[in-house]
Amino acid sequence: MGMPGVGKGTQAARLCQDLGVPHVSTGGILRQAVASGAPLGLRARSYMASGGLVPDDLVEELVVERLGRPDAGDGFVLDGFPRSVEQVAMLDRILARLGQRLDGVFLLTASPAEIIRRLGGRRVCPRCDRVYHVDNQPPRSPGVCDACGSALVQRPDDAESVVRERLEVYARQTLPIVEGYLARGVLREVNGVGEPQDVAVRLRLAVGQA
Numbered sequence: 241m242g243m244p245g246v247g248k249g250t251q252a253a254r255l256c257q258d259l260g261v262p263h264v265s266t267g268g269i270l271r272q273a274v275a276s277g278a279p280l281g282l283r284a285r286s287y288m289a290s291g292g293l294v295p296d297d298l299v300e301e302l303v304v305e306r307l308g309r310p311d312a313g314d315g316f317v318l319d320g321f322p323r324s325v326e327q328v329a330m331l332d333r334i335l336a337r338l339g340q341r342l343d344g345v346f347l348l349t350a351s352p353a354e355i356i357r358r359l360g361g362r363r364v365c366p367r368c369d370r371v372y373h374v375d376n377q378p379p380r381s382p383g384v385c386d387a388c389g390s391a392l393v394q395r396p397d398d399a400e401s402v403v404r405e406r407l408e409v410y411a412r413q414t415l416p417i418v419e420g421y422l423a424r425g426v427l428r429e430v431n432g433v434g435e436p437q438d439v440a441v442r443l444r445l446a447v448g449q450a
């Protein structure tokens with residue numbers, strides 16, 4: 241969990257490599273659906289473009305489908321889900337059905353100024369969704385994805401006005417679930433500031449303690 245741009249995707253990808261489990265990013269799956277013109281993407285597109293949350297029925301459909309695949313049988317890292325009180329209940333229902341349990345919730349933190357700096361410099365690969373930053377995590381060759389050679393782009397929802405809306409949506413709909421997870425004793429806060437590898441060490445430590 242954490243504010244838009246705090247480093248959830250960057251850290252989830254590293255953690256999954258380390259743990260050998262799939263990285264389930266609802267934002268990533270939705271972006272792929274939009275790019276491919278799939279029905280799910282057509283319905284999600286306008287919500288994503290404006291910075292709002294995609295309706296719960298769509299999110300439930302994609303999470304159930306993804307977590308039901310065989311590679312998720314031994315566990316997974318969720319990135320960007322749940323992000324509302326309703327989605328917390330949704331996750332509980334899905335996990336109960338799958339016979340899985342929630343091991344931990346990790347909240348990455350950074351100041352709003354750092355968030356704006358990160359989102360302003362973010363570049364992503366439209367093909368494989370790999371994330372870069374023009375200063376902090378530049379690709380080997382400027383503007384080109386290290387992994388697949390595609391031209392990097394800025395995410396449309398990283399435009400300043402949409403970022404403002406995403407931050408407001410986070411404060412209004414996602415922050416309230418922090419209290420609930422704290423009360424359940426499963427939430428750990430991880431300082432998201434510093435070199436990505438240093439944040440990864442802190443996160444790994446917190447995961448080990450969960």
Ligand code: AP5
Nearest residue numbers: 244245246247248249250266267288294320358362372373
């Ligand atoms: P989503 O893709 O989940 O967006 P988000 O939560 O706003 O998070 P971001 O992907 O913007 O940032 P991040 O925290 O992953 O940071 P990153 O690692 O990229 O969702 C997009 C949209 O989809 C939503 O707005 C909504 O419409 C919809 N959606 C998704 N899930 C949904 C759900 N459950 N329900 C309903 N709707 C949903 O890092 C950011 C930048 O910082 C990068 O450039 C990176 O290189 C850099 N960086 C990372 N770590 C560091 C560091 N330690 N130091 C310096 N720079 C760093």
